[in-house]
Amino acid sequence: MKTYFINQIRTLALGSILALGLVSCGDEFLDRAPKGELTSDNFFQDELQAEQAVNAIYSHLRSFNVHVFSYVGITDIASDDADKGSVPGDAGFLQDINDFTFDANNTAVNGIWSGYFQGVFRANQVLANIDDIEMDEELKTRLTAESRFLRAYFYFFLVRTYGDLPLIESPLNPDEYRQERVSTDQIYAFIEEDLNFAASNLPEKSEYDATDLGRATSGAAKAFLSKVHLFQNDFQGAYDMALDVINSGEYALYPDYEAIFRREGEHSSESIFEVSTVALEQGGGGSQFNEVQGIRGNPNNGWGFNGPSDDLVAAYEEGDPRLEATVITNGDTLPSGEVVQADPNMGSDARFSRKAWLPERPPIGFGNSGANIRIFRYADLLLIAAEAANELGNSSEALNYLNQVRERARQGNPDILPDVTITDQQELREAIWHERRVELAMEQHRYFDLVRQGRAQEVFSDLGITWTPGKHEVYPIPQSEIDISGGTLNQNSGY
Template structure:
């Protein structure tokens, strides 16, 4: 059973004020590099060639990088609270807020629980404001297609935000509009999960209906039909709506637009290794990924601190970040013998008697504060040098990927039961294991059981090792 935060509060006036100024860095360019995409008025992807609502919807995309949405509180609530991770850093760092998240229970005054609340309602406000501008701003002329697509983007992000809130807090106020009366917005009653989940489903269904199946390469990072289908599959699975979850996951798998990440031809990287490097951002495995970028002249403005707060806390050339959210011994022991994902997920540090890990030609040193760090956020030294920073603000955050969808399909199919569904579940599970073993048939053999209970445990195990340190374990 998952424990919700014991947090009961009203919405602060600063969270969803109609007069809130929507101004953000990068409204002209949501993503700054050619690799990640540029959004300019003259080549905006909507019909007619112009983006009349870009300043509003890009505000929502930009807010995904907010410190209170996908950084410190997010790591504590979704990872450190699970058995996959420890607090990390130094014993005193993070204070009582971190210790509560790591050890339970979480009190109503916990700073991270409060900051997440504020962050996600700030994100929801950006989405509600976008929808308001589309529907009410008579000074903007746009086709119906443009309006529907803009609203679809906003409703996807809003649905995702409420999905996070309901899983973290349980009962939360349901805000789907802007308020001109601060008193009214400050007294919205809490809605139950039974009321919240249909709303989330409606938002994501609308998004699925009106989002494009893909964007031009220079607009990579914007949400798609497949992203909505994948997120909806997870929403259904969370509610144990097995048939709906299976169908939605299958729609992604059979769309022909997604698959396991493929390294460039001639690369010596495995698919799983490539997936978590900068070169693997926005790969064919990605359904929903928070975009970030940095350069020597703009090292942080369009980035996110997600990597920095988890990176190695050392000295000199090995001082990359704050050192939080370190893989637990329990996670390290969960992998089967020879599973390559263990070494790609966990960065082991050197000890006086045993070498750690060599990554990008560098051996982890002796004397670091923690024995393990999250290798999935370890950034390329050449990019660090070009940016002039070791903090990793430029690394994207993977929220939803194809392997997750495949394992959701497997879980839903197995829970539905019946010989055909159990066979389909086992085949999906084995496809994930096949990618992981990378052609080495001496490791990770196929699962062969036909027993529903045994297969259930195998799928749960696979989710843990495939998605280690990716914020699913606590909810799973």
């Protein structure tokens, strides 16, 4: 029995801005029926409704505009790790992302803005109302911390995508909809404030019951703080927060790399934060994350987007088992014995993400996938610690964390992936960046990493793609949002 908190979806209308979906954690957690019609006037009355409203924020993580099509587009497909995939002409807006010919009307650019700000709205609804509910104070504090963690998560993705943003700290009245953008520094300060509150008020992963695995934890908040500091080049802050999580003993590398992305690897020792899903027989509860990246052809279980690139395949060292655990190539034999036969229109060299591959067909079809979406793994945190330590001049600690990741990757084979021993700061920096690429490939990190590292132009130039400094570090603000704002929102440079 899966013990995640998305077993049943309920819908609640909160005003006219969006429908707030109600969902719970775990099989026991979410089998609760709504009691009558719920509106913004009669909701947030008791403890159960407070929990439902917070669960609705988690539910939104599975939505199409948060962790599905647009998500893989602006992260993987935009990077050197992946091509658009699928067949020529299908979803041309993703080809524009791949080629850096997109504009402010791009579907992916619009989808991310809409999806992530809806998440901010849901979190703000909880935070604006929960204080007035008579309920257990310890639970109230935890739910508040979960909401602030999730709001920070949405904003962290948004600030890396668009740069300066409207800072929306509470539900808006209609006369407040036209919000100006504030600086990235202000957004990052807001994110840190939310994450610090979450880190201080959330339980550790080990303190949750199995039915609540997937909820935000103190360790997850600290891990995201580490990454937030890294993206601001605050290496001391990144290192300190990473070390706090490492020394907690809450997490460990999962022994089998490939199994991390299978059912047995869900909420494993390596999982710091992941999106929980359950494929229900009646539909709902699942996600299309796997479907959009699945094999297009035979066995037919997907749309075939986000295909691993030649450049990614060439990046792996000889014998690295992570290549096979990451990439499915046309003609491969799957564990079921089926031979992959890609849609002929994709070409004979078509590839698919094995990390998103589903070995079994979920109920109602692949659009209802019950496979969890991995967001933050312990290996990622170790590599953040390695990078920060190296930037601080501590090569011995950097090598320690880097080689922990490589040791697991070699899967007991002493003849491959030897320990890195170099201590020159620039060479070690490049080794750590390389390890991030092959360890985290096809997990939606690469594009933001390239921008953060300041080498996107060089990387894309080598691939014959024009990447313009001063423009492509961020995506355009959706033109529709600028129009609606009456010009209050301004456009990013170059668009």
